[in-house]
Amino acid sequence: MAVSNEFRDYALGQLEPAGAVIARRMFGGIGLYLDGLFFALIDDDTLYFKTDDSNRARFEQAGSRPFCPFPDRPGHVMAYWQVPAEVLEDPDELRTWTREALAVALAARSKRSVRRRRPTDRR
Numbered sequence: 001m002a003v004s005n006e007f008r009d010y011a012l013g014q015l016e017p018a019g020a021v022i023a024r025r026m027f028g029g030i031g032l033y034l035d036g037l038f039f040a041l042i043d044d045d046t047l048y049f050k051t052d053d054s055n056r057a058r059f060e061q062a063g064s065r066p067f068c069p070f071p072d073r074p075g076h077v078m079a080y081w082q083v084p085a086e087v088l089e090d091p092d093e094l095r096t097w098t099r100e101a102l103a104v105a106l107a108a109r110s111k112r113s114v115r116r117r118r119p120t121d122r123r
Helices: 005-018 056-061 091-116
Strands: 022-026 029-034 037-043 046-050 080-082
Touching: 005 029, 005 037, 005 091, 037 091, 046 091, 056 080
Parallel strands: none
Antiparallel strands: 022 029, 029 037, 037 046, 046 080
C-alpha cells in the first residue's frame, strides 16, 4: 500500500512532541522509530501503534482495527492497531497513546533480549 508524503509529514508533525521520530521505508509502508524503538507504522495513509494486552482494549473500544499486511489473508494481523483520527488530531490524547505504544515496544525489546541471552556454561 502507498503512503503519501503529505500523510507521512502530517503524522510526523503530530508525533513531534514525543521526540525525534525517524521514518524508514519498509515493505511499501513506513516504520516509525523513537530512540531505536520501532513503535508505529504507516500504511495506506493510516497510522498504527504497537499494542499488547496492556493497551489493546483502548484501541478496540475506539473501534480501531489491527494492521493486516495481506488483504487477501484477513486472519493474518499484526500487533499494530489503527490510531483513531480523533486521537491523531488531539495532541494531549496522542501523547498518551504514543507513550503507551513506546512502553509496549520497550517491553517487547526487553523480552527479546532475555530470550537471546545464552545460559552461561557452568563447568
